[in-house]
Amino acid sequence: MKGLFILVLLAALAVGGNIVAFNVWGFDVRVWAQDLMAQDATTPAAVEDTAAETPAAPTGPLAWMQGDAALRDTFAADEITSERYVVFEELVEPEELLNLGEALPNEDLIELYAAARTPVRMIGYCSEVLATIGATCDVIHTEVSDNRDGRLQLSGRLGFAAGVRLGEPEQVENGALISTQVVLPFEGDLRPANEPSSRIDMIRQAQSACDTLRAQFGNCVLTRVNLNIYELWITDLEVLPAGTDPQRIEATARFTVYADSTEWDTQSFNTLVSELVNPS
């Protein structure tokens, strides 16, 4: 009996001591409960207020994906979203930014001039997006950086509303967005020249692979095409025919599908796409 009493006393001391210690020196044991309630901090009255202000649930073909912003932005075919874009680049001398007859500004102003003029230069590439995968096209983001040789590297993301079929993601069970990125292959020893026809070919090549994936998954979105400039070295050019364009394109495409997550993951999808794009 005495032993039982001691045992109960010790248990009470140990548990109670911990609670007291946490409250006095360390963790506040009440925090978890308050924190927990703060997460759903809506009292019944607040719920009613919120419900009154909440807009009506969206309707239409995209209604089912409203709760998932990434999914919606990927498959909202009629809109330009931040999830689908083609990246174009330019390497330019500061003088190339100027209008006819315009003098080169003070060196301190060149970054500002470049930042301010890049959108207009980039909108010109929309013709290539519209000729391939876009129904509408807009510049959604531009950046400027100094190249080591004194030139400026301009880059622009061109968003587009889809001019191609994206498929029917709503048919997928256990669906999850799965993406992978692969470098697109090219013929010959040299990457394609940085010119409109090459860039258009690259975008078409990527879309063609996406069409094949759509046949298998029921949907596919070309969420990125990066057309990065890759410049040949002088030592490369020395052994090439005179007049070879030193600016080449390295194209990378990102494919996104809404697929059954019990069957597919990023790794298996990457394997599939790599074999599709670069058959051995």
Add this chain to the structure above:
Amino acid sequence: MSEDQRQKDFAERLKRIHGQQNEPEQAPEPAKPERSSGGFDYNPPKESHVVRNSFIWLAFLGLIGVGGYVAWSALPRDMIEAVAGLAGIEVDAQQATEAGEDPAADIFLQETETMSIQGPIFASPNVVQAGSAPVLLSDIATGIELTDDSTQIGQILPFARNARCDLRQPLAGETVSNVRIENALLSAPLQAFSDDQLIDRLVENVEAVTQDGQDLPADGHMIGLKDSIDVFVTDTSAPHYLVLQNMGPGVIWNVQTAPGTTVAHVAIIGSNYSGVIVQSQDTTVEGLLVGDFVEPYRFGDDSSARSCMIRPWRNPQPDWIGVKNAQLGDTVADNDMFAYSKGYEAYNRWYTGALGIDASTNLVTARDAAHVLVGPVPTAPLQYQSLEGQDVRLMETDHMLTGNAATLDNLSKNLHDSLLQAAVGGDVRLLNPATLERN
């Protein structure tokens, strides 16, 4: 086995038997103590190990308690909610939430109107001074009409900044008086900014459109706005050498002196283009711009020794919310206060080298202030002087504008827009070209 081997073995056996029979008898082994009957005592007397067992149980249950608490904390929220509901704890939590309490508020202190994380705030009419007694502006001055957006100053008198990272040495008999703040709380009808600052702001505004998809900021042209602060000097004991320092936006220090006081020299140390109003033409003025000597601050930069570290940090004090929260375990506040104290150490090193006295000598300091008192509360109040009609000695820079709010808005907008238009090379709307459609 051969016949010879058998005979050999038999001979050896006989020899061993013979040897054993001839050995002397060995002494019997000493008797061992008799063991308790049965070899095991089924009813031994009970030994008491209460203290030892208590420690073992205490440690065991303590571990269970700690482990249980940590495991409980790691449970998913919905599970906690369900169990908490069963345990009846939900009611308390609900009450706390309904009362609008932030759980963190129970642990860490919040800023108040008069005390911030980085020290005290003295909004008008409160006056900051070296002592702790509260002083109001009405205790010091009469005819109070504070500076505002409509105040018209006299002339801007630009002066060249000190390029040597030192200060004029105090003369014998001069008292060095030391004011250090972060922000001034009165307005000032002045803008002063360099071409670099204008360009930086334009790049920022352009990128808001081209990178974030926003419109051009409506107030994007309001660059280099100044604030002002009154500095009342009432100590008549010696000529003053004022060291006026701030870390925030540019400040116009409005120095007002009581009869019988002399301000011999003013040294301004500021993080932006700043200026001063002095009542005597004999007062000499010099100014150090932090950016001329030290790179823009990144966390930790000033924690190590560096030459000419003139960023005027303030030394954390026990009443700062940041210091109190650091003591309560707020690691962010702890890091901030550490950076402040290390920054102050570095600044004090330079200050002591430049002036020969510690940076805490004759110091009046606050994070934000509208009025500062250097000296005792005067027996007869001073006649208050706003910036109205007064000439401002200002660190020289590319653009120094003054006027009422509408004039300043106009002047700076013209500067901003004309450069932006030149940068775009035409219509500013080209920053965001129209969407194109497939034909």
